[in-house]
Amino acid sequence: MNTLFKALNDPTRRAMLELLRERPLTAGEIADHFTFSKPTISHHLDLLRQADLVTSDKQGQFVTYTLNMTVMDELLGWLLQFKPSSDAPQ
Amino acid sequence: MNTLFKALNDPTRRAMLELLRERPLTAGEIADHFTFSKPTISHHLDLLRQADLVTSDKQGQFVTYTLNMTVMDELLGWLLQFKPSSDAPQ
DNA sequence: CAAGTATTTAGATATTTATCTAAATACCGA
DNA sequence: TCGGTATTTAGATAAATATCTAAATACTTG
Numbered sequence: 623m624n625t626l627f628k629a630l631n632d633p634t635r636r637a638m639l640e641l642l643r644e645r646p647l648t649a650g651e652i653a654d655h656f657t658f659s660k661p662t663i664s665h666h667l668d669l670l671r672q673a674d675l676v677t678s679d680k681q682g683q684f685v686t687y688t689l690n691m692t693v694m695d696e697l698l699g700w701l702l703q704f705k706p707s708s709d710a711p712q
Numbered sequence: 713m714n715t716l717f718k719a720l721n722d723p724t725r726r727a728m729l730e731l732l733r734e735r736p737l738t739a740g741e742i743a744d745h746f747t748f749s750k751p752t753i754s755h756h757l758d759l760l761r762q763a764d765l766v767t768s769d770k771q772g773q774f775v776t777y778t779l780n781m782t783v784m785d786e787l788l789g790w791l792l793q794f795k796p797s798s799d800a801p802q
Numbered sequence: 803c804a805a806g807t808a809t810t811t812a813g814a815t816a817t818t819t820a821t822c823t824a825a826a827t828a829c830c831g832a
Numbered sequence: 833t834c835g836g837t838a839t840t841t842a843g844a845t846a847a848a849t850a851t852c853t854a855a856a857t858a859c860t861t862g
Contacts, residue, residue: 623723623726624723627717627720627721627722627726628721628849630717630720630721631717631718631720631721632717632849632850633713633714634850636713636717636790639794640793643793643794648808648809649808649809649810650807650808650809653809658850658851658852659851659852659853660808660809660810661809661810661811661812661851661852661853661854662850662851662852663809664809664810664811665810665849665850665851666850668810680809680858680859682808682858682859682860683807683808683809683858683859683860684808684809684859685808685809685810689794691794691795691796694791694794694795697791698788698791701784701787701788701791703730703733704729704733704779704781704784705781705784706781718819722819722820724820738838738839739838739839739840740837740838740839743839748820748821748822749821749822749823750838750839750840751821751822751823751824751839751840751841751842752820752821752822753839754839754840754841755819755820755821755840756820758840770828770829770839772828772829772830772838773828773829773830773837773838773839774829774838774839775838775839775840
């Protein structure tokens with residue numbers, strides 16, 4: 623949960639997730655959408671992977687990142703515990 | 713959105729929200745659940761307030777904090793954009 | 803194998819953050 | 833008004849984070 627919130631606590635990483643919503647992208651393609659250096663992008667992707675928000679797959683020279691939303695369900699569950707409707711319908 | 717994720721990116725603050733799920737509590741009552749100093753607790757509560765996750769109400773010497781979940785809907789919305797089912801039913 | 807491309811690792815640095823103690827503020831009751 | 837309680841503000845510090853450049857690694861192609 624900590625790792626998840628940490629990964630989400632950065633606008634660049636959230637933008638990356640939104641990019642990957644369309645389709646899987648290579649590290650380079652992702653980097654093209656930002657003005658940060660490649661190592662910085664790589665570091666952000668690493669944090670997203672640590673949180674299991676993305677998976678990475680190396681194909682030759684390229685590393686393709688794919689959105690993995692299963693972990694978001696955990697967040698969704700955490701969120702819903704605050705929704706009174708889930709506890710006491712009314 | 714930034715402020716919201718920042719506020720949520722701390723286990724103590726998340727625990728505070730879960731405490732407040734039961735009922736509104738004063739700053740002191742909240743502090744009693746943790747081993748941090750009062751100023752530290754106050755600082756965390758300030759961040760939760762900045763994110764609009766809680767409201768505070770001073771009654772005499774006491775400041776009561778109340779959960780305000782309306783802003784969580786924003787987070788829920790952000791989250792649901794990743795759920796394929798919301799885009800393409802299947 | 804050498805040169806070029808894609809990506810990551812290493813190491814440095816500036817900023818942000820969580821925490822503390824000490825002090826200030828605000829309120830209450832005698 | 834004074835002493836006590838509740839909370840916040842100020843200021844300091846250690847740890848975490850985002851970023852960079854330089855270098856390393858891994859793959860591809862001539």
